[in-house]
Amino acid sequence: MSALVPAAEGEGAAGRLLETAGAWLLGLVWALPLVYALWTAFHPSAYSARFDLLAPLTLENFVRAWAAAPFARYFLNSFLLVTSILAVQLVLSTLAAFAFARFSFRGRDLLFALVLVQLMVMPDVLIVENYRTLRWLGLIDSVLGIGLPYMASAFAIFLLRQTFKTVPRELDEAARVEGCSYLRLLWKVYVPLARPTYVAFGLVSVSYHWNNFLWPLIVTNSVTTRPVTVGLSVFASTDQGIDWSVITAATLLSTAPLLLAFLLFQRQFVQSFMRAGIR
Structure with missing residues (x-):
């Protein structure tokens, strides 16, 4: 038996070594495009396709990108x-999740099953019908038109329902004895206890809708309503060809708010997801 112990320890060490090597490899694959974007954006166009330690640094690409389109x-x-999508999502999802978690009514399980089915439907499948609906409502080429199909989130309802179900019912009974209404009970008891879940979902929602491209591209026609991701398409091609230095500079400008937020609040990000998962 003693001979088997070193062998098992050796296999465990080899497994950890492979996991570490795989993690480094995946990190390198993820980091290479970012490194290339940083190099290209901060150097003249002549150095976009070649590496030179003596290449001069410049901010001209960012100036040109900002001047080429109304980035503000x-x-x-x-x-x-x-912000509007997240605000409406949180209000509607909180009310729906509270109803699914704490009230008993006819058809509750069927309705919640329909919510789960919606999670399995890709948003791109509904593009045609959503476009027809918005055209009928007269909301084409508007910020409200971009966000309206996403105002209700099945994912948020699912997360909050699972969190609300962990709240002891004794708290409900104690609050009701004190004359607390359901809305006040929700605001004073359930919402504070679900704060990590709100933070976790908020990060997912903001990141997704900030980076969303296809639907805003389809539903907008003018500069005044385009989000920043669609605005980047201005740099896709020019009469002189593709200028990768300006494109990467514009891309970094568009991703800078999310990247900066993650660098400043990465500890809170990780903790919120961990607490949401534990619940």
Whole structure:
């Protein structure tokens, strides 16, 4: 038996070594495009396809990118879009999740099953019908039109329902004895206890809708309503050909808010997801 112990330890060490090597390999694959984008954006166009330690640094690419399109308007549209979507999602999902978690009514399980089915449907499948609906409502080429199909989130309802179900019912009974209404009970008891879940979902929602491209591209026609991701398409091609230095600079401008937020609050990000998962 003693001879088997070193062999098992050796296999465990080899397994950890392979896991570490795989993690480094995946990290390198992920980091290479970012490194290339940083190199290209901060160097003249002549150095976009070759590496030179003596290459001069420049901010000209960012100046050209900012001047080539109304980025201030694009950022404002994206900010209004993600904040309005998240605000409505949280309100509607909180009410729906509370009802599914704490009330008993006819058809509750069937309705929740329909919510779960919606999670299995890709948003791209509904593009045609959503476009027809928005055209009928007269919301084509508007920020509201971009966000309306996403105002209700089945994913948020599922997460919050699972969190609300972990709250002891004794808290409900104690609050009701004190004359607390259901809405006040929800606001004073359930919402504070589900804060990690709200943070985790908020990060997912903001990241997804900030980076969403296909649906905003289809439903917008003018500069005044385009979010920043669609605005990047201005740099896709020019009469002189593709200028990768300007494209990468514009891409970094569009991703800078999310990247900066992650670097500043990465500890809170990880903790919120861990606590949401534990619940």
